[in-house]
Amino acid sequence: MIPNFTTNDALQYIYQEASSQLTVQIHIARNRDDSFNEALLEFELLRLKLDQLRLTPNNLSIEKILAYSRKQKFESA
Amino acid sequence: MKNVEMSDSHLLSHYAKGDEQAFSMLLNRHKDKVYTTIYLIVKDSYLAEDILQEVFIKAITMIKSGRYNDEGKFLPWILRIAHNMAIDQFRKTKRSPLIVTEDGSNIFNTLAFSETSVEEIQIKQDTHELLKVHIKELPDLQREVLVMRHYMQMSFQEIAVATDVSINTALGRMRYALINLRKKFKQKTNAYDPKLYNK
Numbered sequence: 001m002i003p004n005f006t007t008n009d010a011l012q013y014i015y016q017e018a019s020s021q022l023t024v025q026i027h028i029a030r031n032r033d034d035s036f037n038e039a040l041l042e043f044e045l046l047r048l049k050l051d052q053l054r055l056t057p058n059n060l061s062i063e064k065i066l067a068y069s070r071k072q073k074f075e076s077a
Numbered sequence: 078m079k080n081v082e083m084s085d086s087h088l089l090s091h092y093a094k095g096d097e098q099a100f101s102m103l104l105n106r107h108k109d110k111v112y113t114t115i116y117l118i119v120k121d122s123y124l125a126e127d128i129l130q131e132v133f134i135k136a137i138t139m140i141k142s143g144r145y146n147d148e149g150k151f152l153p154w155i156l157r158i159a160h161n162m163a164i165d166q167f168r169k170t171k172r173s174p175l176i177v178t179e180d181g182s183n184i185f186n187t188l189a190f191s192e193t194s195v196e197e198i199q200i201k202q203d204t205h206e207l208l209k210v211h212i213k214e215l216p217d218l219q220r221e222v223l224v225m226r227h228y229m230q231m232s233f234q235e236i237a238v239a240t241d242v243s244i245n246t247a248l249g250r251m252r253y254a255l256i257n258l259r260k261k262f263k264q265k266t267n268a269y270d271p272k273l274y275n276k
Contacts, residue, residue: 010257017232031152045189046255046262050227053208057112061103061126069100074093075142 005029034071085151092140104133107152109158114228116162117220119170120213128166132159156229167217211261221252222247 005026012018030037039048083091083102091099103224110131115168116125139145145154212220221240225231233251 004142007252008245011248011252012233015226015233022120022271035183040257043255046228046259049204049224050258053113053114053212055111055113055209056109057129058126062108062129064130065137066101066105067099068130068134069137070097072130072137072141074095 010040010043014040014047089140089145089151100137103151105131107155110152110228111155113157114156114224115163117158117209117212117224118167118230124166128162132162135162153230160225160229193269207262208258211258214261215254215257219250219257222250223254226251 005022009018009022010026016023018026026040028038033052081091083099085103085106087098088106088189107220109131112125112129115128116122116131119125132155135158136145212223215223222236223234225239226233231239233244233247237247240247
């Protein structure tokens with residue numbers, strides 16, 4: 001890790017929550033330092049994997065919800 | 078009516094006029110995200126299914142009684158309900174007496190681990206399955222931040238406010254969650270490194 005940045009700085013950069021100034025600084029630093037770049041890439045990949053995780057509920061649950069909705073009447077204002 | 082072209086707000090306004098198909102689209106659009114959020118908190122698929130139904134029943138009740146104020150933010154709203162219900166359930170479960178084994182570990186952890194060993198190993202190639210298992214093993218506070226950031230789409234600042242900690246603490250928890258996940262993936266990879274078995 002490049003000493004100029006804290007790990008929290010790097011984390012905010014990975015999650016695109018860093019300030020534009022910090023983003024530029026880290027972007028320049030990763031282009032200059034291979035090991036820093038590799039460390040960031042590893043966490044960016046993990047972030048991507050986490051973002052792609054989608055679990056699907058059982059169809060029966062969905063049918064029950066839809067059936068409930070059909071039975072419920074709207075309350076008039 | 079095309080699902081991809083309709084915003085949540087449009088679907089809700091159709092639903093408010095009695096169009097059940099609009100609600101079906103809304104449900105199908107967001108069910109996975111809501112279910113994933115719940116499941117990763119309660120760590121039990123049956124319980125997660127029950128809570129998912131409760132969440133949407135609460136949403137339906139609020140919308141049909143005119144108590145829902147949209148403001149174009151249906152997903153954050155329903156995810157907040159899901160998160161609160163899942164956390165309530167998680168706390169109730171934690172208050173239940175634990176069955177402790179001779180070595181002092183919770184028997185349910187042992188069962189979960191056994192399940193992991195037998196079933197999850199068979200599908201070790203499946204990253205999602207591995208990820209699901211590894212997330213379930215994270216300490217509660219780390220898992221909470223991870224779920225809020227990745228599945229509830231909250232910023233670290235919003236997470237800090239919601240969990241009543243500083244942003245540095247929220248970031249720190251996320252950092253440890255990622256480090257732990259990376260470690261678990263590496264352990265898993267090393268465990269099946271063919272080089273180890275070809276000697």
